[in-house]
Amino acid sequence: MDTRHLQIFLTLAELRHFGRASQACHLSPSALTRTIQRLEEELGQPLFLRDNRRVSLTPVGEQFRSYARRAVQEWRAVRSALRKTDDLTGSLSIYASVTAVYSLLPRLLESFRQAYREVQLELRTGVAEQAVGLVQNGEIDLAVAALPDRHRASLQFLPLLHTPLLFIAPPFGAGSGLPLRDGLIDLSRVPMVVPQQGLSRRRLDQWLKERRILPNISSEVSGNEALIAMVRLGCGIGIVPELVLSRSPFRDEVRILEKAPHLDPYVVGLCSSKSNLQRPVAQAFWQLAVEQAGERSGL
């Protein structure tokens, strides 16, 4: 039994999804499938139930999981205890959007700090849109930000957190005095405050394009926080990730619209270049993120 295989098993057990797990392990789906098959063959028992829609652990799988956790942990322990040239040393630069800094970065940084005390961490915040570029040109090692829908092959992405995109409106005129169309708010008539760019803008544009609707854009802003402020002032309705709204000081001064279009959720995740992920430090951070993602979804 190889700890690498246990690691892979653990990732799949966390994510419960072959495709995503294989990405997280930097493997092709077929390689993952086969690794699991070998494990199952070794034990003569299935570890996962695949019902072609969801993946779940069998009872045997659960037991094996607790063994795997222990085994991997113990291996890491001796290794770091006995290793002379501790390669988990050096520095790691992380770029994060404001959203990320407040939502999932705290836990992530905390546990990384605890596990790898020697690593010099450097944290930069900024707007999500820059993240990919900075990773790509090697200015930073990892980015935690809203993920683009598509990306180059040289980059790796790991979705960590989904949060719905909410339509919000100013609080006044308590009745929902907004024009409707097909039971939903008519976006061609209601004035909107939209971000200049970013994931929520792309989501909106896509939705509008599919329905050939021309929006009534009253103003374009940069940054989710700014958008909330504008909506509060009455400039129009806007779109914001629930995660951001819930942390905003204005959260009680805007109204969440129920009869709004349903957009795909806002995805925050980890991004790095494949070349960077060769570095053990980056790998360690990545692995930690995978584990935390699993814990969260397991709740």
Added chain:
Amino acid sequence: MDTRHLQIFLTLAELRHFGRASQACHLSPSALTRTIQRLEEELGQPLFLRDNRRVSLTPVGEQFRSYARRAVQEWRAVRSALRKTDDLTGSLSIYASVTAVYSLLPRLLESFRQAYREVQLELRTGVAEQAVGLVQNGEIDLAVAALPDRHRASLQFLPLLHTPLLFIAPPFGAGSGLPLRDGLIDLSRVPMVVPQQGLSRRRLDQWLKERRILPNISSEVSGNEALIAMVRLGCGIGIVPELVLSRSPFRDEVRILEKAPHLDPYVVGLCSSKSNLQRPVAQAFWQLAVEQAGERSGL
């Protein structure tokens, strides 16, 4: 980290000898060397000190050894706990010489029994000379007996125990009234009781041939026990493994000759065919024997 590599490491740690360890693992010496090298590279530290005469563990190696023991043991535990088709089931037939039955088989059988309760053990005793033949034609799985000096490639041997070959003489005539030559007993003149065949006979023949001595053979017997009896009766001097003599009821009725030729020690060990060692049951027994061999030498 792969448990197989840990297993190999443990074997070398027990035997402290690359050549023998590689045999015990059914590997070529180079493969063993490289496995250890990879381990050492992984930790960035040497695990063994090779001073071209003896092999020993470094302090780091000792620490790693305790980890390896635990890891292998835990892996075996989950595996046997979760495995549905417990392949360590079935039967194992063992052939043993009388010497073996009394010397190292008890401990070996006891721990095997304890570890693999499900396995049906079948034990046959007989003369050592038959052992190899029975293994070769597949009548039995394993033999514990005196080992031949050379053997076919299809067979595997694992030396477990060395015991010196002693020259013994009848007790009467308390003075060592035997003719000498070059300070040793002159075997061309003293009557001898020798086994018809077997390891001690081969050792004797070889010794005589090297020195071009024609022995004075008074009688040939079959079996070490018979030989002791004949010597006691005064038929001549004889050769017997210390191990056998020490358990003989006649041990105080014969005299051990000091001024005797020095023969290579009598070697008792495990023998099996390579094809048989594919079976997990046989492998388990073999591995157990390796471990016990290490413990003994470690004393």
Added chain:
DNA sequence: CTCCATGTTGCTTATTTTGCAACATGATAT
């Protein structure tokens, strides 16, 4: 009923591990 998401299988390619033979090294014997 088609399309989509998702896991699996066939086959080729890449990586890792093994074995053989030659080599290095240091001790023992002559």
Added chain:
DNA sequence: ATATCATGTTGCAAAATAAGCAACATGGAG
């Protein structure tokens, strides 16, 4: 001192193992 032996290590080719790609199942959702 020199030959010889025992023993571990290295170069290189072969074998085994794992990975990736593309095509294929399978079961929902639109």
